[in-house]
Amino acid sequence: MTDEAASMTDPTNGHEPAQPALSPENAEIIKLTRKDFVSDQEVRWCPGCGDYSILAQTQKVMPDFGYPKEKIVFISGIGCSGRLPYYMNTYGFHTIHGRAPTLATGLKAARPDLMVWVITGDGDALSIGGNHVLHSMRRNVDLKMIMFNNRIYGLTKGQASPTSEFGKRTKSTPVGTVDTPIVPLTIALAAEASFVARSVDTHTEHLQQTFNRAGFHKGSAFVEVLQNCNIFNDGAFRDFTDREVREDRMLVLEHGKPMIFGKDRNKGIHLRGLHPEVVTIGEDGVTEADLLVHDEQAEEPYLALMLSRMFWPDFPVPVGVLRAVPRPTHDQLIEDQLTAAVAAGGEGDLEKALFSGETWTVE
């Protein structure tokens, strides 16, 4: 390749680090710690907000991936979640309401060498930006989308969101919302997301594991984080996330393992016809063999879709990875077409392009 051609495809003016990225081995070489990812900006969320934990776990897992800081970009939309990039000592772009996935799509297409995270919320991702979530997922854009779901509009001070419960009374719905909520995980699955997971702001270890899994996934990763807004929707998830009840009211998904939950590890999910039901091992002749076994790699997302519909109080709330399947990424498919075009017709020649079609010469 000529120097000119090289620079055409290298917008960093040759500042490409030599080492390969996204490998645990590389993480050993680069040796970054959480501190390296803390920016000099003062964090300004309400005291007690779930966002603090999400930020901390995000910073903690960043060294895992083997990317140098300058190769990581955080892109956010509008809402409380949108401030997160300011607090990450990486490249960051706080964009406009709902549109972060579009910028991430263009960035990743132009710069496949970067690791791109999208930070969004329930209003940003599912209301104003719903279309872009849908299309970034179906294209399998290699971005990691973390959606903070607090079931309320926090930054605008307490209006109903697309995930607010039916009938919820808020500032904008004083006698209750008449809108049926949508389920973020169902939406992501319907949009053909290749990685879909859920975790909880206060479950720090699980949150780190989930972010780690998302980061290593090649393709669109959608992670819903149940996040408490202690000012406008305090305790939205308390009924099943509190320490005392969570084992009985949440289902931690593990690939290849039967769906067992409960303090006594004796409750499970059984499939009756097309519907899941909660059963107790040892009662009515139920054994572990009667339980559904989780398969995050299933080609068709039937099981994941079913899990996405299960919620407290009818069911334990599933957390963990619902779906993780390999699929070619958007940026790779674009690169492949470019490579094929060069292979078929050689590198583009501007002069030839200008003189293409019928020409005539005047002496």
Next chain:
Amino acid sequence: MTTETRPAEPEVRDLERVTIRFAGDSGDGMQLTGTQFTRTAAVFGNDISTLPDFPAEIRAPAGSLPGVSGFQISFSSSDIHTPGDAPDVLVAMNPAALKTNVGDLPPGGALIVNSDAFTQQNLNKAAYASNPLTDGSLKPYTVFEIPISTLNERSLEGLDMTSKQKDLTKNFFALGIMFWLYERSMDPTLAWIEDKFGKRPAIADANQRALKAGYAFGETTEIFHTHYRVAPANLGPGTYRNITGNEATALGFLAASKLAHRPLFYGSYPITPASDILHQLSGYKNFGVKTFQAEDEIAAIGAAIGASYGGAMGLTASSGPGIALKSEALGLAIMVELPLVVVDVQRAGPSTGMPTKTEQADLLQVLFGRNSDSPIPVVAPATPAECFDYAIEAWRIALKYVTPVVYLSDAFLATGAEPWRIPELSDLPQIGVENWTDKATFQPYARDPETLARRWAVPGTPGLEHRVGGLEKADITGNVSYDPENHHRMQLLRHEKVARIANDIPALETHGPTSGDLLVLGWGSTYGAIRSAVERLQAEGRSVAHAHLRHLNPFPRNLGDVLTSYRRVLIPEVNLGQLLMLIRARYLVDAVGYDKVRGRPFRIAEIHEEAERILGSLASRSSASNIGGRAADDR
């Protein structure tokens, strides 16, 4: 094969310029017919200018008035600027095409009709109470009734095709007649058919036979007593090709990418009349051009901004309705100060309006259609060929000043064609920008002292990790700031950065006297009509000049001086006076407007007449020693 030998020698007359309009049903292939005639005339060396005119409906009901599609081409042995005010020859393939177009044909004009199509059913569809071929209403014209469908079908006898399939080739029969009438070689079109339908020999054969049969018809029948010759134009030395505005625009962006050594990323959502830019750029994959058909207009610009953020040349294009959707993201690009080019191929009307028709009424939208003061440079090519130069110019500004730029085209420029002298690569301007890499001196909003461009570092640059976004930035550091004085300073800086581009663009040139009675000022696709009208007035001895703006923000430095060098300023626009409002507001000059918004370009005669009217009022005012100042009679 050759078409040069001819049995009998009919009378040949030399003409300087001919304007032909092909009109038929949108299923009749009129755009193709027009395009083929254009290519042939262009390759022959004529100067050409075209005006395709088609409905938004892909196939309106056959034979109906809304389904009529037209293509006008003017070709000449001298330099021309417009597709012609009125056709000399109208080819009407059915009654609906006759009805919608005959009003434009001047008395004495030639009218070629496909008499087979004048059935009672088609006459009803065109709402003709009586048959115009027999009721005498076409008396003012020289009418040639030719049973094109029958003759064509006869020429295809023996081919294994249905009548309906055969009828689809009748446009080539009509084209063959026109080729004979204007002494054109059939070779380019025969070759084109071979190339296009080579894999389907039966169809290629039918179309070629139809073309030759039409030509032979012209040659052997005595229906035409004369045929005509329009000599090649003296366009100046160089190699030429025929090009539409959209083609030139796409090529200009490709060239800009090569010149700036940065890959082009094109995010776009399909919209008339901009989609052809996407189609063309998607064919440049071997140049490293990445095209992205987005889920909507907002995603298209969002992805383009994302690509620019990564150091590529992020580009998006649309038309007015799409630009409206993009405006919030355009504000973001202004705030984060990234290079970006946004193309607006303007079309007619608010809302959906008339998608395939031309207008230049988005000027104020692109200048002011965003929240707050959000300055953006705007460039506008004047002719289809010039689209190439201004695509590069848009990128020159975007990269040098690290700013979004709007490139204003319109449906007339986009689909109209003219000969383009292909430039030498060495004649193209040097454009580009270096990304900041020095850690010691980096601040995201530190600026170049001369251009005020901010220091632009892209992700991947070690040690320069920083955050940008739509929140107001602190000067220099780029941190989020709500400081009142800082906001005031940043608003002024953003404004001043764009204003200073005026130091870096050519002065406005005037064609004609540098001072005098009347200046006709235009922008965009009105160029041809204005230039032709002004040249006509100059030939008549009037004191008139033409100036044409290509930079609409900022304006050229000398614009104020130019405006005040004439007694009167006339601004014709295909809108209701948008440039006029800017000129009057900014320069306190009592310019007058001349506005026609019909979805079609100005005719030369209209501008000529309006200019004459103003010159007349100036003369009468002078003679009456009217010292009352600005006269109300100007408008």
